[in-house]
Amino acid sequence: MPPHPSIVCTNHKQIVVRVRSPFKYQCMFLSIISPGQRVFETPLQALRGKGTGWRICEKPKMNYKKGLWSPDEDQRLRDYILKHGLRCWSAVPAEAGLRRNGKSCRLRWINYLRPGLKRGNFSPEEEETVINLQAKLGNRWSQIAMRLPGRTDNEVKNYWNSYLKKRVTKAQNSDPHGSATSSSDCTNQGPVKHEEEPNSQMISPASQADTGGFSPELTALNGLPKVLLGDCLRANGGDSLHDLGEVMSNPWHSTNSQGEVCGQAPDGTTNGYGGACMYGEMQAQPEALLQIQDNGYFDILFPGSVYDRMDFCDGEF
DNA sequence: AATCCCAGCAACCGCTGTCGT
DNA sequence: GACGACAGCGGTTGCTGGGAT
Incomplete structure (x- = not known):
């Protein structure tokens, strides 16, 4: 026994x-x-x-609601934050009476509810800024968004992926030897980096591991069974x-x-x-x-x- | 009118960094 | 130094609406 x-x-x-x-x-x-x-x-x-x-570790199995936010949920979250300010996000859902997880609340606030957000199309100036900064910084959307008041990183990222990337690619294809943008800022950056090309200045842990940046144990962790x-x-x-x-x-x-x-x-x-x-x-x-x-x-x-x-x-x- | 396809976008997911204990 | 909690970030997913067939 x-x-x-x-x-x-x-x-x-x-x-x-x-x-x-x-x-x-x-x-x-x-x-x-x-x-x-x-x-x-x-x-x-x-x-x-x-x-x-x-x-x-248990994958959280809370009965959180997912999907689109209802106007009522938006209102609850907005009211709560305007009343109590930004506090620990994990505590917000319970205190605001929402069946969402804290992460979802944070994202909703940052990307949609927070005051000062611009909605609607990007202006030509904003487009130019995104293109230039993407060429400089790569896909560092939060840093790019910081230079665009009222825009969120998610918004910038989506706009790039759905529109600007194609435009830049098209411009590159039609002018393979020239700059993809009209900005002089890009003249020393070489060709615009595409998503297919990993950002050379951003070294992921995996790529570090590939180059020996981590111990064999940590390298092995990336794809190991559990x-x-x-x-x-x-x-x-x-x-x-x-x-x-x-x-x-x-x-x-x-x-x-x-x-x-x-x-x-x-x-x-x-x-x-x-x-x-x-x-x-x-x-x-x-x-x-x-x-x-x-x-x-x-x-x-x-x-x-x-x-x-x-x-x-x-x-x- | 019905169906299909696709672009746009909101939201999710997993990873990483930071901070407090 | 180890660990957990939390926030932030970027890639990805999947829903939705509109246009094409």
Whole structure:
């Protein structure tokens, strides 16, 4: 009989799994997982695991609204910010009564609601500025937008991609030896850079890695598979969690093709963990047991109930 | 009139940088 | 120094409306 690790909910985001192993007391941090919900972990986070603990991050599964903003939502956000000012964006949705995430609120405010924004077509002067600055700076849209009062980086970027890029390309094709713009600012810049040509002055981490800018470990991180909880569970024959450190030291020893873990109930039901309600439930049921079985399944057992059977499989899901 | 195609744009997503603990 | 939270950025996606067929 495998040991029964006890799960102690430490906060609303994590579950600590304490494993009673014959060797030592190990801890593992788990996300709250609901059936059908994918759980992911970045290799970097895997490497950050140290000693006896590591962490699996849950892709936020809050019931956020997506898509276009309604006038009512706009009004709520505008009213809130005008009243309280710009504060922590992650707190804005709850306080403003919006079912959006903070990031979405921030974007909506910056790109649409904030005072002083210009709407409508770009003037010829603005077009010229964008073309010149794009030639100089590359796709640094935020910097370009700073030179265009009332325009946002998103707006500049969209305008470039949908209109100006074609215009510049066309001008270049018709005059391959000349400047694509009429600006004298570009005379020492050579041909206008196109999106197909990576900005030479902007070195991405990936390109740094390609040129040896990062250690082999970090280089490898860019395209590595991710550690699977199932792998860890099975690292000890599926019946123990006692040596997670060994898995951590070789996090990509065995993964599926997707590099992800899924929690899935065989019957496809959900357990109500999605959305904010899960917090209350978890806090109300702080103690639980994890029963690990030989077939790759494990059960999360809360007092008086079997919550769900999770299948952490290597195969398709 | 119906359907298809495409451009424009709003919004999302993932990564990176910064700051506080 | 390690870590998490957060903001910012740029690439990408996908919806929508209008024009073409």
